Amino acid sequence: MNENLELIGAIDKTRLPKHIAIIMDGNGRWAQQRGEERVFGHNNGVQAVRETAEAAAELGVKFVTLYAFSTENWNRPKQEVDALMHLLVVTINNEIKTLNDNNIRLRAIGNLESLNPEVKLELEEAMEKTSGNSRMDLFLALSYSGRWEIVDAMRKIAGKVKNGELNPDEINEKLVSSCMNAPDLPDPELLIRTSGEYRTSNFLMWQTAYTELFFSSKLWPDFRKEDLYEAIIDFQHRERRFGKTSEQIINCKG
Numbered sequence: 001m002n003e004n005l006e007l008i009g010a011i012d013k014t015r016l017p018k019h020i021a022i023i024m025d026g027n028g029r030w031a032q033q034r035g036e037e038r039v040f041g042h043n044n045g046v047q048a049v050r051e052t053a054e055a056a057a058e059l060g061v062k063f064v065t066l067y068a069f070s071t072e073n074w075n076r077p078k079q080e081v082d083a084l085m086h087l088l089v090v091t092i093n094n095e096i097k098t099l100n101d102n103n104i105r106l107r108a109i110g111n112l113e114s115l116n117p118e119v120k121l122e123l124e125e126a127m128e129k130t131s132g133n134s135r136m137d138l139f140l141a142l143s144y145s146g147r148w149e150i151v152d153a154m155r156k157i158a159g160k161v162k163n164g165e166l167n168p169d170e171i172n173e174k175l176v177s178s179c180m181n182a183p184d185l186p187d188p189e190l191l192i193r194t195s196g197e198y199r200t201s202n203f204l205m206w207q208t209a210y211t212e213l214f215f216s217s218k219l220w221p222d223f224r225k226e227d228l229y230e231a232i233i234d235f236q237h238r239e240r241r242f243g244k245t246s247e248q249i250i251n252c253k254g
């Protein structure tokens with residue numbers, strides 16, 4: 001606990017990332033290390049979700065996006081996919097009260113139409129019941145992939161061009177951003193991936209063009225508030241140059 005207070009003290013609250021995106025990875029290995037089925041790891045990942053969301057909201061982060069199920073994850077064995085979907089239904093339902101107590105609004109990105117009706121219904125209900133909350137938006141990326149989202153945006157844009165609403169010359173970055181699943185969601189300043197894998201696995205491809213990446217060796221079920229604090233502290237020690245020189249950045253500050 002004291003260690004946490006020390007870490008919180010090291011965070012500059014005036015320079016918090018507005019949006020933190022997280023690739024929650026390593027559940028299967030966590031379970032296998034304990035001689036258990038992979039699903040055991042997914043079940044134990046829920047506590048990490050709870051802690052991360054709470055810690056982010058307490059600090060004043062406005063948006064957190066959790067990669068919960070990718071387009072590619074549909075290719076896992078049916079038994080695991082079914083277990084993950086079941087876990088989603090149960091967890092979303094169980095967490096509504098905690099989300100409301102913490103003033104957190106639940107939202108989602110991804111191909112929600114591809115989810116089974118029970119999951120979709122539960123998700124819609126939780127989003128509705130938390131829609132009045134305003135401290136932080138917690139996004140679940142479900143049946144999501146960055147390429148899918150970009151293709152989806154292209155389809156919307158092509159539709160507008162086809163029916164004469166839009167001239168191809170008017171297509172620019174701002175327009176493409178506005179055609180993403182959640183146009184009001186700012187690009188993440190920080191992306192965290194757990195489990196020691198160094199890749200982004202088709203997550204938020206458009207939005208992470210200039211995101212700072214932080215890789216944690218912890219497996220997701222072991223991720224705790226202090227791990228989030230450490231990632232934020234590391235982020236705050238970086239110089240974000242956006243193509244400029246270091247001198248330009250320093251002069252701008254001065």
Ligand code: IPE
Nearest residue numbers: 024025026027028029030068
């Ligand atoms: C992340 O953990 C959870 C999901 C992808 C749904 P994994 O299930 O990928 O765990 P590992 O990477 O196999 O250990």
Ligand code: IPE
Nearest residue numbers: 023024025067068069070201
């Ligand atoms: C990425 O993790 C997807 C989620 C965390 C939901 P994976 O474990 O599926 O990624 P890869 O396949 O190892 O890259």
Ligand code: MG
Nearest residue numbers: 025026027028
């Ligand atoms: Mg994995």
